Amino acid sequence: MRTFKHVALSAVTGLAALLFCAPSASAVTGTGGGPNPPREEVFQLVAKQTQGGFVDVDGSGGPSLGDEYVLSGNLFRGSTAVGTYSEICTLTRFVPTDEFDLQCAADLSLSQGQLTVQGRFTVTTAGPGNIDLAITGGTGRYRTAHGYLHAVNVTDTETNLTVHLIL
Secondary structure, rough: OOHHHHHHHHHHHHHHHHOOOOOOEEEEOOOOOOOOOOOEEEEEEEEEEEEEEEEEOOOOOOOOOOOOOEEEEEEEEOOOEEEEEEEEEEEEEEEEOOOOEEEEEEEEEEOOOEEEEEEEEEOOOOOEEOOOEEEEEEEEHOOEEEEEEEEEOOOOOOOEEEEEEOO
8 A cells, every 4th residue: 555655646746746837938839820820838847746645535545446646836947936736636547556547637826827737647566657638728828728748757746847838
């Protein structure tokens, strides 16, 4: 059980880290019709978890469908804090001790608005591997946002993120 929680929390932390953007680092003009074609902004962030918990829905102490990981933390661009995030991941499939799937939903609170992100990924004993999640919407500057996030876990509480934001 300890291994399951450690691998899961590490995966979720990485995913959490994924989740979130700040002011754009670079902008690439997209193709498309109309006077204002969509543009893609690609930038790097670091997510650092400050709180996290595990909810064991059936009380068994082991993995079961519906178990949840709840996380929150800060988002950085270099050494500058640019926002916060919160995330809930639900265990939706597991093969005892070998692999499991997490369905995650997160929000990123930034100075220019909020982003919402969601998706599912598989975690094995080797870790979560590549984590790519969909940007599903936003508020403020991000009200027309879509795209995806790619996360790479650096430690149990820190994740490097590449944000592909289309506005």
